[in-house]
Amino acid sequence: MLTRPDTDALLSIALETLQEELLPRLTGDDKLTGLMIARALAIVQAASHDHGEQSKRETAEIAALLDEPPCDDPVTARRQLAQAIRARKFAPGTPDAVRLRDHLLGVTAARLRLVNLKYMAARQRRAESSI
């Protein structure tokens, strides 16, 4: 296991070097590629700070929604939830449907916060027409 630098520190300085030294010198398609690499590294950095907490919360919420014991694997838990939604186990207008939407929004917001925080902020500042 690396301790000095640890993986976080190494990722952090790699990203900083890319953004401050390399990206300003790139142009055209190379600049776009550089920006995509920087974005991918920033997502990895943000996700690495979570330490699986979000997944634990998600699987616990799904277990409560389905009234079943928690499943350790988030993909399996999500699959069970997806099947229950398709089977119409959350009738519109019921408290269960409200809990489901709150869960979906919470999980989606948590994941989107990692990959595109700016989108969420801009989305919340929106102005809509009344046509």
Place this chain on the structure above:
Amino acid sequence: MSLDKYRTALADFISAETGGTAAVTMGGKLGGGAIQDNWAIDVEIAGGPQAGRHELVLRSDAVSRIAESRSRAEEVALLQTALDAGMTVPQPFALEPTGKVIGRPFSLIRRLPGVAEPRQVLHQLADLAEMHEAEHGDDKTSEAPGDVLARRLGEELAKLHRVTLEAVPGGLAFLEPAGPDLVARRVADYRRHLDQLPEPQPVLEWALNWIEDHAPAIERITLCHRDFRLGNLLIDDGRLTGVLDFEFAGWSDPDEDLGWLCARCWRFGAFAQEAGGIGSRAAFYDGYRNVAGREIDDRRIRFWEIFGTLRWAMIALDQGERHFSGGERSLNLALTTLRALECDYDLLHDIEAFDKPAPEKKHRHKSAGDEA
């Protein structure tokens, strides 16, 4: 892939097609093709009915395709139909459907002026808006450049929507028929498609249920572009110079095209400009109404916006699978998958807004996802 090594083969093909002697100059690869590759090529033809210089675009399939996209031959037939309907589209020049010339089927179409890249178009419009404001100030009688373009886009779509199955009998036979069960069939297709994806998508399942329950009655079926938005529109100095990329076109409810342009995912961050990030929804609707001669039901358009958001999520997931399956390794495709999360977020908010009476939209419901 470089086309340079095919220069002679391309010249021979064009010579045979035109009955002249063609010399080909290869230009660079053009942007904007996630599903197909586009190259600029210039052709000088000596002799024959098409003698002279021709500025063209060569369009070939990318290494891996996605489920919804059409072949080059089908796209050329659609382009010709749009041209006949009076749309501003590039004229098809030649088609090579066998893949024997450059290793993949390709089409050649006329190259038109303008830029398609959304950020460049938005910068262009921002510059024009600044000049317009300096010139006209608060004069409300002078329409802003973004609204002028939005109005023009409405007119253009209305021309395409004049094409009905009756108007092209026997033509476009490769297009799947569509009828009153249009939405139900799409929902069933998407559910089958979700079953094939490696990861479950609870939000999309939730949205599909809502779409199934709120599908409007299908009142008319016309030819639709089904990808009419910035990125597929050539714009020069704020003017539309060409509608591109007919590879998703098909029979559908024309309101689907209007909803697609207005969907938040195609506003490129310019959320307040509800017609594709370009101009106002009112100007876009007006332009459409003036040419189509029919009223627009805003609620139907908003339904199709939600449907479009779901569809873009499905396409984004598909794009990612092109990378994850090993068919086409690409950081861009891998990152495109994450766009589906933005769609999830929009679906959760937009469906709630649709379900609420309009006056309540001003009072935002605070919910779990908005806390942090």
